[in-house]
Amino acid sequence: MSASIPQTMLALVAPTGYTAPSGFTVATIPTPTLTPDSVLIRVHASSINPIDLKKASGATKMFEPATFPYPIGIDVSGTIAAVGSAVIAFTPGDAVFTMLPFANHGSAATFALAPAASLARKPAGLSHAAAASLGAVGVTALGALTAVDARIGLRGKTVFVPAGLSGTGSIALQLAKHVFGAAKTITTVSTRKVAQVPQLLGTGTVDVVVDYTTQDIRDVVGRAGVDFIFDTTGGAAGWWSLVRAGGEVVSIATLPSGKAMAKQLPDMPRVARWGLDGVDAYMRCRASRWGVRYEWFTPAPEGVAELLERLAGWVVEGRVRSVVGRTARLGDVEGVKEGCAEVFGGKGGVGKFVIEVVAEGEEGK
Numbered sequence: 001m002s003a004s005i006p007q008t009m010l011a012l013v014a015p016t017g018y019t020a021p022s023g024f025t026v027a028t029i030p031t032p033t034l035t036p037d038s039v040l041i042r043v044h045a046s047s048i049n050p051i052d053l054k055k056a057s058g059a060t061k062m063f064e065p066a067t068f069p070y071p072i073g074i075d076v077s078g079t080i081a082a083v084g085s086a087v088i089a090f091t092p093g094d095a096v097f098t099m100l101p102f103a104n105h106g107s108a109a110t111f112a113l114a115p116a117a118s119l120a121r122k123p124a125g126l127s128h129a130a131a132a133s134l135g136a137v138g139v140t141a142l143g144a145l146t147a148v149d150a151r152i153g154l155r156g157k158t159v160f161v162p163a164g165l166s167g168t169g170s171i172a173l174q175l176a177k178h179v180f181g182a183a184k185t186i187t188t189v190s191t192r193k194v195a196q197v198p199q200l201l202g203t204g205t206v207d208v209v210v211d212y213t214t215q216d217i218r219d220v221v222g223r224a225g226v227d228f229i230f231d232t233t234g235g236a237a238g239w240w241s242l243v244r245a246g247g248e249v250v251s252i253a254t255l256p257s258g259k260a261m262a263k264q265l266p267d268m269p270r271v272a273r274w275g276l277d278g279v280d281a282y283m284r285c286r287a288s289r290w291g292v293r294y295e296w297f298t299p300a301p302e303g304v305a306e307l308l309e310r311l312a313g314w315v316v317e318g319r320v321r322s323v324v325g326r327t328a329r330l331g332d333v334e335g336v337k338e339g340c341a342e343v344f345g346g347k348g349g350v351g352k353f354v355i356e357v358v359a360e361g362e363e364g365k
Helices: 050-057 128-152 165-179 195-203 218-220 257-262 270-288 304-319 333-345
Strands: 008-015 025-029 038-048 075-083 095-099 111-115 159-160 185-190 208-211 225-233 243-251 291-295 322-327 350-355
Touching: 008 038, 025 128, 025 333, 038 270, 050 333, 075 111, 075 128, 095 128, 095 304, 128 225, 128 243, 128 322, 165 185, 165 195, 165 225, 165 243, 165 291, 165 304, 185 195, 208 218, 218 270, 257 270, 270 291, 322 333, 333 350
Parallel strands: 159 185, 159 225, 185 208, 225 243, 243 291, 322 350
Antiparallel strands: 008 025, 038 075, 038 111, 038 350, 075 095
């Protein structure tokens, strides 16, 4: 470790065991150790995803037991503090952002360790908070829509993305309309958020906004009314009839397939894998009866940098907006816990909750 890099750092953690955000704290833990192919990032901002909190709460402990203290977060934007001996593409001081592999979790901290191959350069016109908000949601949305576009083509199609002001939903709707050329986009939000959709995503981004508290999406869309559903809420099993024959439903919120999980967690129990594959086969079978293709999606670790750089470029151009909702400083423990609780509960918030470690304008101080 360089003499300029402290041996310890502050980090948001689940301290002693699985817990909801109310049990989180900001603690002093060892600074990650640099490896030849990695870089150490001095974190300026991190954003929180539901999966970060599910893992900390124990929701995935059957597949992936955690050790404690458990550092929170995989989305990060900052400047490089040090580079590994094999890294030649980056130098200290470069502004970068990324989605960390889960093995490197802990971006809500003063430092984060990232594989150099996963790094995207942060454009000067993009704030660290905005860049941090793009990580997992941007890679997930762009990765999923790119794959679907390659299979069925999204230009001129009708696309339904529920929870349009969620982190992933807000990005997916903008990409569908302004990048992939969907003719019609549909989303669902609660009553108080209806007017916020055009305010936050831009006028004309979403063609039909459904208030799910007063309307049933099935009544609004009708049978075979869409070509593609990007399921961000887990409702896929109730929506097969909405999709035209030959269309697709891709979900990020239903149970994963065992095969996909085994690629990420080679040591997962066989019984768990078989169980997940059984559920996945059932979902595929149900979809096929309607002439629809179903898939559970998670982004591959390869290609993260390219996806994020493309997305950041569209944000700078104004084709896509980053949606940052609540923010808090890392040192504001109660504010951080409240923001994480909002994400964990899945109701009330918009866009991404961002934790600021170095506030904009404080660089170099």
